[in-house]
Amino acid sequence: MPAPQQRNLPVYKETANIPKPSVAYYLHQQGSGAAAGLARVLGVASKRAKMDEQNDKPSKEENLQLAALAQMGAERDRLKLAKGKSLFGYGDASVQIDSYELERGRREAALYAGQLRDAYAEAGLHKNDNPAAYQAFVQSQRDHIFNELLKDVDPSYYHGFVTHVGPVFQKMGLTHAGNLDTFIQSQNKLAAENLIQQQVDLEMTMARQGNAFTVMMDTLMGPESNNNYNAFHSHADNTSIRFTDMTLNEVLEFQSSKKWKDYGSGSSAVGRYQFVEKTLRETIRASGLDPATVKFTPAIQDRLAFTRLVTERDFIGFLEGKYTAEEYLNEHLRKEWAGLKGTDGRGFYDGDGLNKASLPWQKSVAALIQFREAYVRDPSIVKKDKKGNVIGLAEDAPVPTQNDPTKVRVADAAPDSVNDAVPETAPTPPQRLNEVLATSPEQLGVDTPEARKIAAKALVNFIQANPAHAKRLDLDDVMASWGLPKADRQMIYDARDEILEEQEAQSALDIETKRREAISMFDKAVRAGDLSSIGEVPDEYRTVIPRLKGVLANPPEVDPEFQAEFLANIRDPEYGDERTQPTHKDYPQYVLGQFMRGVIDHDTYVKAMNLRDTALKAKTVRQRPGIEPYAETLLNSIPKGKFRSDFAEAVDAVLAEYAENAEGPVPILEVFDALNKLHDTAMTKLTEAQQRVLNDPTYQ
Incomplete structure (x- = not known):
């Protein structure tokens, strides 16, 4: 069965039983519904509709346009839709709402809204802090819309376009106002950062005047x-x-x-x-x-x-x-x-x-x-x-x-009499930073807490750029005078402490570098037996020079057996602390001190330092996988004494030779073989020495 025909207008049969208009239709207000439209077709308007016409009350569509025009900043007289007329398809043709044109206007308004946003960005308004520039942009777009795009168009198209674009203008205006505020705040903050940094640098670099x-x-x-x-x-x-x-x-x-x-x-x-x-x-x-x-x-x-x-x-x-x-x-x-x-x-x-x-x-x-x-x-x-x-x-x-x-305390405030005593002709003294921070909303355009945070960061920047000021004792007084809160003060203390730690580490490194340089200079001069070759020695080590000259000029008498024992024990960890080991960084200072105090003579000093040179060269080979443990095992198999010391010296000599001559990777197996031969020689000598003792009649 075919579907019943769809009709927009009622037929006579459908309206035959409608009561008299004075009874039924006065209940219907003017609107877009079928009943209201039918009432208008029949020429019966409700009392409320007549009252609205008398009061000139805007229709819903008129209100939409008025709102859209206001959002665009357009005048009220641009309203194109007559108020209070038919939406049912009858009446004055010039004021009908055509759904097709209405939707077309809305669609093209949506396309234009994208163009509008592109034009806003291309104009650079998101970076422009001049409100007049935005107003000029809006005026040009408004003129283009009403004088070109909507000139002589269908009222329904006009209505759809305007009511769709109007809110876009409103959103754009609100967005720009927000961006403008943010931009202005950003500009103010940047200006405040520059000004406060300059003031911090000035006040911190000024010498403490004191009262x-x-x-x-x-x-x-x-x-x-x-x-x-x-x-x-x-x-x-x-x-x-x-x-x-x-x-x-x-x-x-x-x-x-x-x-x-x-x-x-x-x-x-x-x-x-x-x-x-x-x-x-x-x-x-x-x-x-x-x-x-x-x-x-x-x-x-x-x-x-x-x-x-x-x-x-x-x-x-x-x-x-x-x-x-x-x-x-x-x-x-x-x-x-x-x-x-x-x-x-x-x-x-x-x-x-x-x-x-x-x-x-x-x-x-x-x-x-x-x-x-x-x-x-x-x-x-x-x-x-x-x-x-x-x-x-x-x-x-x-x-x-x-x-x-x-x-x-009130008593801590400066007395009024001080200010009253200043003559009117006196020049205004330059503002201190604490005064600038207290009035930052008026002077800088940023609130006081933000200004104080900027001051704290500026002080950190100053201390980092001028590390000597990290040792200042009046930092807390300065921060108190600026009114910095606890969190900002802690940030400054953290930065200061980090700098102090770096300074201490650098100071220790500088001291160590000077020590090594001085010891190296003394070592070369003592080995040569001539202190005239010493260059510019750091002041803290200059007192060493006359003592060394005295020992070289008047060598002390030293027991030869003690000299031999000294060299034998120099490799024994049980003999002393780490300083006595040839590869330790303090070894040169230790040996030089022994010479300067007359414990060892010049020849023993030179031999001890030569042992160091050889040990340092051998160290590069000892560090190869397996060599150091193997050498230590062989060394520990020899009883303490001269033979053990001689073996250690021979091992260093062989390893130093490999370090000097090896063009490629160190031949591990070849090194092991060389160490075994040295060990065999040492054990043979040890056995012969023990046999001589046993054959000595004194012990029989």
């Missing part, structure tokens, strides 16, 4: 610690223990556990200012520093020393004229530091068995007067709170306190 207080203490602390912030008692030049890397608690633990005794110290005094344990604990409490987080850095040591003078030695009284410099030195200052002499020429702790003052009192007085004059000229170098109490030096870097390790 008026540290300049004064440079004079006073020479006898105490040689101005070494890592000094401890009787170790003024210490570099192996880095107290400046320790927290205050770690330094106190070093003192309280008496680890200093392991180094031969007679006191717990540490740092540039030689704080003993009791004094350091008291001063930390007085300063308000958090001993668990604050490190014993140079800036912190300076701050603690100033706190100590203010709280215990009436330093402010001296600054305000209560004492003369001489009186202050005698009555207060020399009681604090044992290295300072008073005007009577004595230190306060002289005679206690540990200390002896050495700094002339005139130098101390001059340093005190210089600082007081600086204070008189500018009292703001000493910070005071609102009540006038001294709370530190104006140059103090903000550090965590015990109350809140994440914040800086």
